[in-house]
Amino acid sequence: MRCIFCLESDRPARSVEHIIPESLGNTEHVLPRGVVCDLCNNYLARKVEKPLLDSIHFMNLRGRNVVPNKRGMVPPQYGFCPGAGTPVGIQFSSTEGLSIGAWDEADDEPFVKYILGSSKGCVLVPLEARIDERVLARFLGKIGYEILAQRLIAANLDVDALSEQPELALLRRFVRQGDVPDRWPVHRRRIYREGDSFQDDGQSYEVLHEYTLLCTDQIEIYAIVCLFGEEFVINLGGPSIEGYERWIANNQGRSPLY
Ligand SMILES: [Zn+2]
Known part of the structure; x- marks a missing residue:
């Protein structure tokens, strides 16, 4: 197989690729060996995931x-x-x-x-801190691109189709190099509280992360990623988010996840 990021076919590819980082609790959503080469796998971990995971x-x-x-x-x-x-x-x-x-x-x-020297004192711990927009967008772009690969694999289709889509070339470049474009906007909103638990068959569980894709009637594809109750959305076809804002307005504010 050919690596879906660098498009090279002669590089070692011995690792599975985690769509959501393991450090966010993901052990099940992975791309099989051979889809992402070891060089890209390593680069994505160091340069795309780590800056986000290390943000305050x-x-x-x-x-x-x-x-x-x-x-x-x-x-x-x-x-x-x-x-x-x-x-x-x-x-x-x-x-x-x-x-x-x-x-x-x-x-x-x-x-x-x-x-x-003190009998009591206080420590302030921020619950929210600014996240660099480019760091966040590259992280989400990587996840979105890999969700596309995962969907192709699940449908028994060839992941090479990703490299043949000119519409995805800009996203691939942005994730791999991060130089262009200047800005790739991300839509953020809270859809449930961090730590909320859900019920299923009498079992209570917490959702750390979940994701899906949304294809709008304008044939735009958005990756919808929810981390600890906060929904992050990126347009996989280009740096604009208006189509998603319109989708929310036309769908009574619901999330494509539900
Ligand atoms: Zn590669």
Whole structure:
């Protein structure tokens, strides 16, 4: 098979590709070996997924929902201790419980001094933080492109069809290189609360992530990705989101996921 990203056919491709990163709790949604080459797999993990996972917004989201990465580590939540004047990290571990320390080693001393000298204090931890739009758009573009591949595979069709669609060339370039276009807008809204549980057959469960594709009557294809109750939408055919805003307005504000 030919790699769906670099379109090369002679590169080693021994790894499965996770459509949603493992560090967001995904173990089941993968593309089989041979679809994404190891070079692209590695690049996407380092340059497309990692910048998003390491953003304060996603680090704190993973930390407070106790979602371990693939090495079993839950990331620290980033916060600020006004009394000590230092950024702090709050870490959860299943063996040691909660611990708190200065974010930077250089701040250890003033932070410890403050803790030892105070009977009470407070730490502020952001629930929302700005996410770089380009980082978010490349991350969603990667997921959307891979959902297309997953749909082709599920229908027993050739994933090579992706490389033959001129409409997808810009998205592939944006995900792989991120240089053009200047801006690729993403639509964001909350569709349920983080941590909400759902019922099925008397069982209660939480949804960490889910996704689908939407094809509008204008023949635009959108990837709809919900992470911890927040819906993120990207147009796979080009950098515009108006068609999705129109779709929401014409569908009483519902989500294509439901
Ligand atoms: Zn490749």
